[in-house]
Amino acid sequence: MTITEELINKINVCTKCSLHKGRTHAVPGEGSYNAEIMFIGEGPGRDEDLQGKPFVGASGKLLTELIKSIGLSRDDVFIANVVKCRPPENRDPLPEEIAACWPYLDQQVRIIKPLLIVTLGKHSMGRFLPGLKISDVHGQPKRAKGIFNERQVYLPLYHPAVALYDPRKKDILFEDFKKIPLILKQIKKSKNDIQ
Numbered sequence: 001m002t003i004t005e006e007l008i009n010k011i012n013v014c015t016k017c018s019l020h021k022g023r024t025h026a027v028p029g030e031g032s033y034n035a036e037i038m039f040i041g042e043g044p045g046r047d048e049d050l051q052g053k054p055f056v057g058a059s060g061k062l063l064t065e066l067i068k069s070i071g072l073s074r075d076d077v078f079i080a081n082v083v084k085c086r087p088p089e090n091r092d093p094l095p096e097e098i099a100a101c102w103p104y105l106d107q108q109v110r111i112i113k114p115l116l117i118v119t120l121g122k123h124s125m126g127r128f129l130p131g132l133k134i135s136d137v138h139g140q141p142k143r144a145k146g147i148f149n150e151r152q153v154y155l156p157l158y159h160p161a162v163a164l165y166d167p168r169k170k171d172i173l174f175e176d177f178k179k180i181p182l183i184l185k186q187i188k189k190s191k192n193d194i195q
């Protein structure tokens with residue numbers, strides 16, 4: 001069994017926090033383990049819980065569209081969430097649930113070693129870039145301490161679910177996504193203009 005299969009199996013039977021009680025399926029995440037970009041959302045919703053896959057409902061459809069808009073497919077990237085089981089009624093994950101689930105995401109990031117971590121929504125951003133306000137920093141790449149390096153590049157974006165009900169945020173998301181290819185290019189050239 002590979003390390004990734006082992007991790008998925010562990011997540012699927014995990015009972016480390018109370019979210020396991022209400023789940024149909026855990027949602028470990030999916031995509032390429034060689035991905036340059038990791039998208040990290042907050043937690044699974046109803047459709048994700050039913051299918052055991054991340055971002056497959058309405059907001060997932062939008063995320064897929066956004067990924068395609070920069071010439072990539074879901075198979076080129078890795079998509080995961082901060083918590084792997086659905087919070088009841090889609091409430092925000094509690095700090096103790098995020099803490100209990102963190103080692104799984106930590107291990108995924110260590111395996112994938114992405115060049116860029118794109119956080120989707122304020123809870124995901126808060127885990128990596130604490131103290132920032134998403135309305136101030138969305139679409140601005142930030143360097144900060146990472147899981148496997150000291151100078152990880154993060155791109156905080158609005159969560160696609162927010163954009164479903166707010167056409168202005170949807171436009172902002174597409175605009176922010178357009179920056180991803182250039183940010184990747186800058187990272188590969190080791191340019192230091194990302195602070």
Ligand code: SF4
Pocket residue numbers: 011014015016017018019020026083084085097100101102
């Ligand atoms: S949310 Fe994470 S820690 Fe909690 S039961 Fe699910 S996999 Fe385990």
